[in-house]
Amino acid sequence: MERKFVIGLIIAFMVLSGCSSDKNKAESPASTAAASAETQASSVSPSETPAPELTIAPTPAPKKLSDTEAVALDYVNIFLNGSDSEAKKTFITDNVYPDAQPLFQMIQSVETPDDQKLKSPQVLESTHYSDEGGMKVEAVLIQGQKASNPKSELIVLISDLKIIWATDSSDQETFGEARKVFKEPVPEASISTVPAPSEMLREIRNFVISDVWNEGFVDIHSYINSGTSSTGQSLDINFTVEQLAKTMDKKKEYDSYITGLDSKYDSLKQVWTKLSSETDRLYSLVQQNPPKANDTTANFDTGIFNQYLEAFEKEVDAAIK
Numbered sequence: 001m002e003r004k005f006v007i008g009l010i011i012a013f014m015v016l017s018g019c020s021s022d023k024n025k026a027e028s029p030a031s032t033a034a035a036s037a038e039t040q041a042s043s044v045s046p047s048e049t050p051a052p053e054l055t056i057a058p059t060p061a062p063k064k065l066s067d068t069e070a071v072a073l074d075y076v077n078i079f080l081n082g083s084d085s086e087a088k089k090t091f092i093t094d095n096v097y098p099d100a101q102p103l104f105q106m107i108q109s110v111e112t113p114d115d116q117k118l119k120s121p122q123v124l125e126s127t128h129y130s131d132e133g134g135m136k137v138e139a140v141l142i143q144g145q146k147a148s149n150p151k152s153e154l155i156v157l158i159s160d161l162k163i164i165w166a167t168d169s170s171d172q173e174t175f176g177e178a179r180k181v182f183k184e185p186v187p188e189a190s191i192s193t194v195p196a197p198s199e200m201l202r203e204i205r206n207f208v209i210s211d212v213w214n215e216g217f218v219d220i221h222s223y224i225n226s227g228t229s230s231t232g233q234s235l236d237i238n239f240t241v242e243q244l245a246k247t248m249d250k251k252k253e254y255d256s257y258i259t260g261l262d263s264k265y266d267s268l269k270q271v272w273t274k275l276s277s278e279t280d281r282l283y284s285l286v287q288q289n290p291p292k293a294n295d296t297t298a299n300f301d302t303g304i305f306n307q308y309l310e311a312f313e314k315e316v317d318a319a320i321k
Contacts, residue, residue: 069123071095072140072156075163076121079104080154083111097162102273103259110252118144118154125184129157135263137164141182151187155179167260172196174262197261198320201268204254205316208275208309212251216244217282220291221302227293237291248283251276268315275308 065073078084078091088108096104121144129139137159146152155178156166167175173196179186214230219240222230229235258265258272285300292298 063123065123066126067161068138068158069126069140071158071161071163072126072142073121073123075156075166076118076142076144076154079108080112080166081117081119081121085109095161095163097159097164100164103269106273106276107252107255107259110256112256115147118142118146118152120145121154124153125182127181127183129178129181135159139178139181141179141184143187153179153187165260165262167262170257171260171262197265200257201316201319204258205313207247207250207254208279208312211247212244212279213305213309216240216247217302217305220244220286221300223293224291224295224298224300237293241286241290244283244286248279251279265319268312268319271308271311271315275305275312278305278308 074091074095079088082088085108089105092101092104092108121142124141124143126138126140128136130136137157140156140158142154142156144152144154152168153175154166154168155175157164157178167178169175218230219235220237222228223235223237223240226232255276258269261269282300282302282305289298291300
């Protein structure tokens, strides 16, 4: 991120000149007025003397970043805060660890809400870090401003200039453990009250089962085949589709959350990637071909979705034990 500092230097020069006349000649009115003004000025008391202008110190130069720190800051400015999907796509290809790229690609088209963007980000510190599995990486601590927290922090883990993952205080367990390796004091306002991962994963599981499946895909599937809901009742299909659109907006938040989980959730994250992609595919079919009752030509097959959903439920159960 480039910062430009413009320092304007204004120098005013006042040149005073005058002509003296012969001592024997009478002074002109202008000369008399000038002399009078000079006399008055010399008689002003010290307390009446105008205060000298304050000199503004120049803004200090920005911290020189290492290559690793620069990648971490680009993650915030380009991927987290940015709105250019092509720039995000390029960033993932060039700066994200290959195994982690599918997770980042899943949310590359999602623009972070303005109140969740990390504004005025700056690198506070970077250091070496080893996780529970013994993986050694470089950790970069970044601080910025959010609507809810003027000193919000983010930690980006990088290996060989490739981002592995990033975490903030919304993931108390992961962020709290990584935060311990930094010397920079923890701001009082940086501790979040967001639920622990176990609670969030339960919430996401229930969301997929209830909102995506029970109130969305299963009713749409039934309506296409029989003209009724999955329980055999009449169904306002347009209302169902409208509600599903809201559900898909909510899903974007969960996509982002799961992407930010650390490596110990890798198995769960891989299953979620498949489940999320299949969810997007089915919703795309609904958008392209609005559901019609008893439509024998429709191909709204939910089999793969249910396969991934069952696997995700097992992963969540294992993660929250």
